[in-house]
Amino acid sequence: MRLSAWNVNSLKIRLPQVVDWLSTNRPDVLCLQETKVEDEKFPLAEIQAAGYQALFSGQKTYNGVAILSKQQGKETISAIPAFNDMQKRVLAATIDNVRVICVYAPNGQSVDSDKYRYKLEWLAAFNNWLKDELVRYPQLAVLGDLNIAPEDRDVHDPLAWEGNVLVSPEERQAFRELLKLGLKDSFRLFEQPEKSFSWWDYRMSAFRRNLGLRIDHVLLSSALASCCKSSTIDTKPRQAERPSDHAPVLAVV
DNA sequence: ATGGCTTCATAGTGAAGA
Numbered sequence: 001m002r003l004s005a006w007n008v009n010s011l012k013i014r015l016p017q018v019v020d021w022l023s024t025n026r027p028d029v030l031c032l033q034e035t036k037v038e039d040e041k042f043p044l045a046e047i048q049a050a051g052y053q054a055l056f057s058g059q060k061t062y063n064g065v066a067i068l069s070k071q072q073g074k075e076t077i078s079a080i081p082a083f084n085d086m087q088k089r090v091l092a093a094t095i096d097n098v099r100v101i102c103v104y105a106p107n108g109q110s111v112d113s114d115k116y117r118y119k120l121e122w123l124a125a126f127n128n129w130l131k132d133e134l135v136r137y138p139q140l141a142v143l144g145d146l147n148i149a150p151e152d153r154d155v156h157d158p159l160a161w162e163g164n165v166l167v168s169p170e171e172r173q174a175f176r177e178l179l180k181l182g183l184k185d186s187f188r189l190f191e192q193p194e195k196s197f198s199w200w201d202y203r204m205s206a207f208r209r210n211l212g213l214r215i216d217h218v219l220l221s222s223a224l225a226s227c228c229k230s231s232t233i234d235t236k237p238r239q240a241e242r243p244s245d246h247a248p249v250l251a252v253v
Numbered sequence: 254a255t256g257g258c259t260t261c262a263t264a265g266t267g268a269a270g271a
Contacts, residue, residue, distance in 0.1 A: 009259075009260070009270080010259090010260060010261080012260095013259090013260075034260095034270085036260075036261075060261085060262090061260085061261055061262070061268095061269090062261085062269075062270090107269080107270060107271060108271090109269080109270085109271085115269095147270095147271075164271090165271075166271060199271070201257080201258075201270095201271070202257085202258035202259055202270095203256080203257035203258045203259090204256095204257055204258090206257095206258095213271075215271080242259090244259095245258085245259075245270085245271080246271095
């Protein structure tokens with residue numbers, strides 16, 4: 001089963017690239033983040049024409065998540081239970097007996113901002129919810145933009161980023177708390193090239209110079225991790241005209 | 254260089270992303 005995730009930074013702008021990527025890679029599941037489109041305006045017909053079902057939870061301008069899949073998802077949840085949040089950042093569904101959690105974690109802006117506090121509270125609530133999900137669904141995958149570079153090797157210049165949002169000790173601790181639930185960072189189950197990243201700033205020719213961060217992840221429960229065959233980052237779409245600033249991530253289980 | 258690009262909501266610029 002091919003499980004993937006991509007922060008598309010506007011599905012409206014990126015739709016042709018998403019359809020193209022689906023036809024090239026034929027994943028069973030593609031989790032989208034930052035769709036930035038209200039549900040009434042979701043491009044369902046175009047996705048169906050590409051041979052995929054879609055679940056979506058969106059809002060205008062910001063955030064928004066969707067799960068595209070060959071098989072129809074069931075048992076859908078579109079908010080973290082017991083966490084009051086207006087922002088559309090999670091979508092869970094059961095597809096082919098695998099629990100798929102599509103996630104767009106808050107950015108945090110800067111470590112001294114209210115948004116950073118919101119990010120840490122959000123990550124704690126997300127963790128709590130996953131505990132319950134893992135009890136119900138042993139075969140579980142968390143896919144998406146967690147907005148955390150878990151280790152220094154996931155950062156092009158750890159010194160320059162030290163203490164910054166996305167790499168701060170509190171955020172990295174929150175990432176480790178996810179691993180403590182029994183989830184595995186699928187990318188690190190395999191030998192990987194040095195300086196592997198999933199996001200590059202639009203500015204400063206950051207992609208050409210590979211000045212990036214690895215903040216998009218596929219986390220797998222132990223039942224899925226034990227049968228994981230590969231976990232990769234596809235940098236090809238980042239080279240396209242008008243690319244998303246994020247690359248798709250893909251794991252085969 | 255506290256910006257650099259890109260998107261969205263706007264009809265001038267400003268917010269937000271990471």
